[in-house]
Amino acid sequence: MLSKFVAAAALAGAVVTAPAAAFDKPQTTYKVFQFPQDRIPRIDGEFSDWDMVPESYVVGQDQMTDQDGGHHNPDKTLNIRVKVGWVKGLNRLYFLYEAKDDYWDFSLPGLHNDTFEVVVDADLTGGPLIDVQHQDIWKPEWVGQRASKTDPRVPGSLTHWYSHGVQAQNYHIMTPHKDKDWAMAWGSPTWIKNFPFANAAQSYKFTPGQSGTYRLEFYITPFDHADPEGPERSVESKLREDALIALGWIVIDYDDVKTDAKNGFWSLSTQRPMFGLASDLPLFKLMPIENAKLEARWSWKVVDMDRRLVAFHDDSVGKATGWHWDFGDGTSSTEQHPIHAFAKPGSFVTILDVTGPDGTSRRSKVWDVQLR
Template sequence: MISKIKSFFNFKTKQSLVLVLLVLIGTKINAQDNRSFQIFQFPANKIPTIDGNSDDWKIVPKNYAVGMDQLWDDSGKQPKADPKNLDVSVKVGWVKGLNRLYFLYEAYDNYWDFSQPGLHNDTFELIVDADQSGGPFIDRFHPNPSLTNTMDAYFSYHGVHAQNYHIFTPAVDKDWTMVWGSQPWIKNLPYANASYHYDFKPGQAGKLTLEFWITPFDYAGNDPSRAIESILKENRNIGLCWAIIDYDDVNKTENNGFWNLSKEHKMYGNASYSLPFKLMPLEKQFKKEIEAKWDFKVVNMTKREVAFIDESEGEISTWNWDFGDGTTSTQQNPTHQYKEAGKYVVILKILGPKGTSQLSKVWDVAVK
């Protein structure tokens, strides 16, 4: 009887330990997921020029900046951030209609280490998983053990559904970034561009400004003709993460800190540890109080049937469509059937408490 009681308590103790472990693991995972960030939408007439000058970014509110207060040194070498040692700010932007992510990286370092030709270089390591597919994406993390650390996995898997940019800060006598995967073409125009501004030499202190943009991909293999760009849409989240690798002595092989935005060190090869960044709408000061916008889709070319889609912004009371063939509609999203083939000038007029707006498109709508 006594042995049965002992067995029962041992079983309950093990259950409790398992429960505690699960709670701790869950706490770590939840800690990874409880933060989110924003990506600033640049107006189409204020797209940043990639010249290493941060003036274009003055319109970005301060709340978009991600600083050292969001990073932690998961190497354990630096117990807390010290702005006299390293101070970093990152802003991310986008432009509606372009599948590009713009970055402003500003950093002060008390010792800039960039004199060697290899990976021993102060680095901004960026992870992009724009469709939030998640999961491991480098060859050493391949779920099939027979493919782990193989060239087959490198070419077919590494960096394909998420990308890792190992950006040198600064890059001297080397390309601006190493793309960790078999798709180095993504770091060049027309897929990316970068520019620096700094006035220090190796081993000196100073401030660096790095401006760049990249194109995220849902699929990016060795062959660019098969690549699929990520489609960036307003109010959607994408997966991003980064780390700052800080070297402070050219004679030391190890870094002086791995400042990670993620709570998980292996974020560099597992997109599940990225963080949600929201593609924000235009800030209020860049919006018109009322603006007519519209698009269309040919529903049936044989019947010359066209669906018109209102995309106007602002508070709207009435819509007035002129289809260019002598007919009109006051519906918000009308469908119209043209009697004759032709190219038409279509006009949308809207009215609201803040005024009126009109948009015409010349010969966009054509039916045969």
């Protein structure tokens, strides 16, 4: 578990750097590509939106551990590629999953289905999210669920069930999904797999038992608290540039519809129980836009209305080395993130000019800043 200080910092909106040793692969941080806001991927089964993502962002099967689970000999027939993206201002993670397999198993209506299983813990709380294989360390109070007359220490009780998938989420994605939901949200808040909190589109040309290439694009919304009673009682994870999130996936490969034996169980984590223990997840960094042209952007927040004290924040894209703020009241500042007290009430035209190696850019906001 993270310290109370780190958790409090996350709630306050700070960019949190997790102690890497608390998660899997402490020497490795994977990257999440930032899409520009005018090039958000469309979930339509046409994958050209992803062409702009460099190969350096691809997580291949060479990064995954063959867990196998003792079922059969490790499956050597898979070829897996994954890209992950995000868009600044949207609390969504976008995925492109590509897999080649010699035998696609998806004819049965239940859980027996070739699977891409994604687990996300965006606020780095760590700890168990599913009780399977973790009943010895399961502590329901970690996720703050409501009290129950049933014993929280007893697996299967109402309180115990209520905790599943609340503080971190597991998406058991069917590949392909045919005549069934695209994913099983493993836990009590099953609504997280539904639009607008998630969406998916796939492409394939094979039938069950055949070989071929499968492609899937989708997005999910990570939650600090995904309440079983619905989104109205839930808290989305706030995705911020340069922040770390815990994220991982498993590929389960079935090759025999007559049994539940798996021919392959591949995990991005070195720890097989990562599907239910967020502390076993690797870390990903939400990257800035690559090769971004300089563009002035800024935001503001009233700190004290009685004193008309306003905090301004530079949100510019690209490399800025100089800032000039015109507050619209005859005063200015060259700080990057100034705090300014307006002498009189009013509605102000406030302007930020930024300079950098790539030139200059200006952003004015007309009457956004209004003080009484």
